[in-house]
Amino acid sequence: MKRTQFANWPCSIARTVDLLGDWWTPLVLREAFYGTKRFDDFQQVLGIGRNILTQRLNRLVEEDIFEKVPYQERPVRHEYVLTPKGRELFPVLAAINSWGDRWLAGDAGVPVVLHHRSCAHETSAAVVCSHCREPLELDDVQARLGPGFPDRHRPAALATGRFTGS
Amino acid sequence: MKRTQFANWPCSIARTVDLLGDWWTPLVLREAFYGTKRFDDFQQVLGIGRNILTQRLNRLVEEDIFEKVPYQERPVRHEYVLTPKGRELFPVLAAINSWGDRWLAGDAGVPVVLHHRSCAHETSAAVVCSHCREPLELDDVQARLGPGFPDRHRPAALATGRFTGS
Numbered sequence A, B: 001m002k003r004t005q006f007a008n009w010p011c012s013i014a015r016t017v018d019l020l021g022d023w024w025t026p027l028v029l030r031e032a033f034y035g036t037k038r039f040d041d042f043q044q045v046l047g048i049g050r051n052i053l054t055q056r057l058n059r060l061v062e063e064d065i066f067e068k069v070p071y072q073e074r075p076v077r078h079e080y081v082l083t084p085k086g087r088e089l090f091p092v093l094a095a096i097n098s099w100g101d102r103w104l105a106g107d108a109g110v111p112v113v114l115h116h117r118s119c120a121h122e123t124s125a126a127v128v129c130s131h132c133r134e135p136l137e138l139d140d141v142q143a144r145l146g147p148g149f150p151d152r153h154r155p156a157a158l159a160t161g162r163f164t165g166s
Helices: A012-020 A025-033 A039-046 A050-062 A090-104 A151-159 B012-020 B025-033 B039-046 B050-062 B090-104 B151-159
Strands: A066-072 A077-082 A112-116 A121-123 A125-129 A141-145 B066-072 B077-082 B112-116 B121-123 B125-129 B141-145
Touching: A012 A025, A012 B025, A012 B090, A025 A039, A025 A050, A025 A077, A025 A090, A025 B012, A039 A050, A039 A077, A050 A066, A050 A077, A090 A112, A090 A125, A090 B012, A090 B090, A090 B125, A125 B090, A141 A151, B012 B025, B025 B039, B025 B050, B025 B077, B025 B090, B039 B050, B039 B077, B050 B066, B050 B077, B090 B112, B090 B125, B141 B151
Parallel strands: none
Antiparallel strands: A066 A077, A112 A121, A112 B141, A125 B125, A141 B112, B066 B077, B112 B121
């Protein structure tokens, strides 16, 4: 089944989900954040099929999330090294992780605890307003059409009442 | 193709991705955050097939993300109302949105601008340490096995060098 392509929707959630929205991709990234760099290591620790892993890694290289860096000649072997764009997905996964810790861990407690080296405490991700640094909550946020919203879709989008104009 | 089930992995990212990790589900949630509640409205605004939408909404009701609330009798019709568990996914989607705004918007600019009512400024999601409130960055965070990590998997997990013990 061919899936809908979201990459060109005028929505940063849709575009990001188009990239991350496969069950394996966020887990490949999780492993990269844990320090995994080599194909066989990703394969082993995730128990993922080699063909699926190849596809996912190639996509992430194309999208500039990983850079393929040779670590050996004859035969040439590569490591998958996170780019700045890839490293900045860490807070996104940390936010996913916090929600899962809170709502899906159950009585057993959280499976993995994050330790914040710079403040020397256990941490979880808190999502705050980039301006006032208060927690970002649904009722406090309103969506407005931005400069990148296509003009031809504006009237229909405004008619739904979901947005105000910018 | 039957996909791998991640719901029981000892990892809050895997568990959350098992729930969200379908291209449509985060967009259904986005619409709910924009105020959409009714089946036909979700269907129209997303252009999603009715059978897929039914599956996704049913799953989200089962997982206590939406509550189905009747708004009309004869015939009975329901609205999909976010639960507290569902509302707390807003910061997760806001973090996804911020990353997409930063890395995928291109020259056109961001498609949607978020306005923070309580501070009266444009906002984006910043992910900070729940303890010290500094931005959470990859190199500052270390993963340790938590109480909910299954004992039988501990030796293998520690052997990979990805975790320290708790």
